[in-house]
Amino acid sequence: MGAGKSTIGTRLARLLGAGFVDLDAEIEWAFALPVDEIFRVYGEPAFREMESRLLKQALSVQGRVLALGGGAVLELENRELLRASATWVNLDVDLSTACMRLLDAGKARPLLGSDAELRALYLERAPIYAQAPHRVVAEGDPGDVAARIESLIATLEGRTPAVPASFIPSCRERVELPGRGYDVVIGSNNLDELAAELARLGSGPIALLSDWNVAPLHADKLLRAVAATGRELLQVTLPAGEERKGIGPVLEATDQLLEAGWRRDGVVLALGGGVLGDMAGLVAALCLRGLPFVQVPTTVLAMVDSCVGGKVGVNHRSGKNLLGAFHQPALVWADLSLLDTLPDRYWRAGLAEVVKTALIGDEVLLELLETKPIALLERDPVVMAEVVRRCTAFKAQVVVADERESGARRILNFGHTVAHGLETALGFGHLLHGEAVAVGMVAALEIGHVLGWTERPLIDRLRSILRSLGLPVSAPEPPPGLLSRSMERDKKLVESGITWVLLKDVCQPQQHVLPLSGLEDLLSQLRERGVLLARGE
Structure with missing residues (x-):
């Protein structure tokens, strides 16, 4: 309870070179509902039944780190299964830390209400958690906690603990x-x-x-x-x-x-x-x-x-x-x-801004994205340090030239015209910003192609890069008229239309003001080209 299992589990999986499974996330996927809604609609017994079923499935595959919710070990059958099929490690946190994390997290948790209820639940479950064969104190930096667990596993397996990630000099x-x-x-x-x-x-x-x-x-x-x-x-x-x-x-x-x-x-x-x-x-x-x-x-x-x-x-x-x-x-x-x-989804979403920077101003960075997508997705620290350095250097150059976005700095809005419209029209939080930017970049290149400024090979190249990084190349279309209305209220609106950043080629961004009267026609082109998808596609 409140131990940070998902964060620590993700870090541990990287140290071990293993896959990571969050059982609560798998349950949410199975029901197509968040945990609190599963409890409300189907009740706790249905949740626990699915939890036990998915636990058995997850343990049938070797070489993975599995993060369990606090209630998963309440069933005797589940505890026996963990002892027989896994290295069961309990993440220990004291009562005050658990209360602080769970009550301040801002997330709906179905069995938690007041501070008193949380304390009662903690004390009720503590004897069961104490049955875990291995226990690690889960306080302090999550990376340090993961390293302690990895060291424990290495000792059990009779091997040397993994070497921490490379130190990157500033x-x-x-x-x-x-x-x-x-x-x-x-x-x-x-x-x-x-x-x-x-x-x-x-x-x-x-x-x-x-x-x-x-x-x-x-x-x-x-x-x-x-x-x-x-x-x-x-x-x-x-x-x-x-x-x-x-x-x-x-x-x-x-x-x-x-x-x-x-x-x-x-x-x-x-x-x-x-x-x-x-x-x-x-x-x-x-x-x-x-x-x-x-x-x-x-x-x-x-x-x-x-x-x-x-x-x-x-x-x-x-x-x-x-x-x-x-x-x-x-x-x-x-x-x-x-x-x-x-989390991995947020990591991938952030890479969309790296793709944007590469396309509008750094061909070397674009080649790095094409040749080292696995290293980026696996969070290679040396590769990531170079990515951050190159992105920072390019943006610094643009900001110095046009601090208040009156001209040249607007090229940084490449992909953002459709992206901001999608975020607003679909509701903030439906798409992460980077996911919306990924779709927005494809949209910008497709519109450039419609207008005769962008060649098809560049669009195909972008789609390939985005897919290799686990980023979307299309998005569900909002209800009729909502996307165009959202785009018409965007900051990029000028008297005669909307300012779009389009690409002639890599590192050749161009700003074009396209009239509002033609916006619906452009969105229709995006539907035909599979960038905007009808609901259910």
């Missing part, structure tokens, strides 16, 4: 804006070096802004690192997810800073992905007319794209990122080890 890219330049520091396991960097950003308090997903994983580690500054620390937790990226949480966080007596020599640390970075950056922009802030990205998308450039903002009911500002960070700290807890 390197720097510079965003050289006049009077406001800043460094992007790229490395691995380098948070301990951050305190020295913060010394040049004033002497006031430090606010750590994170969200309810990332904070339990990384906040303590970052707070320990910056505690060396000796400065006052304030932690603020924001809601997670694109669907909650609104002005309300930003104003609440701003209230907390002002009520704490914040000063202009204070610093805001943004620990999280693109959504968190946008919200925390807007907090820094609004509070006292601008505070220095540091981006500490924890997702691929944030690390290769959104953490650089100073575009901060939130969604409005009319569309994506319609409320915001340009507020450059004072520093970007890209610690690749923070990506280790990222």
Whole structure:
């Protein structure tokens, strides 16, 4: 309960070179419903029956790491099966930690209500969890916990524990804006070096802004690192997810800073992905007319794209990122080890922004994507460090040339015209941003082909790259008229139409304003070419 089984299990699977199965996710797939809805619609007995059935199936395949929900071992038959067919390791957490993680996670959990109910359930199950043949304390960094389990397994198997991932020495890219330049520091396991960097950003308090997903994983580690500054620390937790990226949480966080007596020599640390970075950056922009802030990205998308450039903002009911500002960070700290807890779907989604960068401005990066997709999907740290460096260098170059997106910087919107429309029309959270961008890039090239600017081989090349990275090349079409209305409210709208970024060839982006009167015809072309799919296809 509250042990972080999915995050630790993913890390352990990588150390072992094994597959990973989250049994709760398999149950959700079988019912086509989230766990809390399964309990509500079918009841707990149906859930437990499916859980036991899928557990037997999962254990019939060797060489995998299997993460079980807290109730899976309540059945005696399941416990006996685990003893006979697996190395059963219980992740131990104390009662207070379990309560904090489960009650603050922001997720619906069918058997958990109040703090008292959670404590009662914990005490009821503790004797059963104690029957596990092996137990590991699941507190601290998830990577360290996974390493302890791997060491235990190695001992049981009579072999030497796996060697940890390569250490990546830090390197720097510079965003050289006049009077406001800043460094992007790229490395691995380098948070301990951050305190020295913060010394040049004033002497006031430090606010750590994170969200309810990332904070339990990384906040303590970052707070320990910056505690060396000796400065006052304030932690603020924001809601997670694109669907909650609104002005309300930003104003609440701003209230907390002002009520704490914040000063202009204070610093805001943004620990999280693109959504968190946008919200925390807007907090820094609004509070006292601008505070220095540091981006500490924890997702691929944030690390290769959104953490650089100073575009901060939130969604409005009319569309994506319609409320915001340009507020450059004072520093970007890209610690690749923070990506280790990222779920695979989010990892793949972030790679869409890498593909975008490669297509519009880095042919060497495009060749890397084509030749090393497996290394990227398996999270090779050396390859990923090079990817982050190249993406950062290219974006820095574009931002320096056009900080406020009045001209050349708009090429970074390649794929985003349709992507933002899909995200808004389908509902934030249906597609991850990177997934929408992947589809949007295919759409942009197909429209370029319709207009005679893009050759078919480039479209085929893009589709091949996206598929090799596990990214979509099509998306379900929203209800009639909704996509076009969403696109008409996008920031890329100008008086005469919508600004599209199209490609003549690799590294040859072109901006074209296409009239609104022809938008439905273009969307019809995307339907015919299989980019927009009718529901059920």
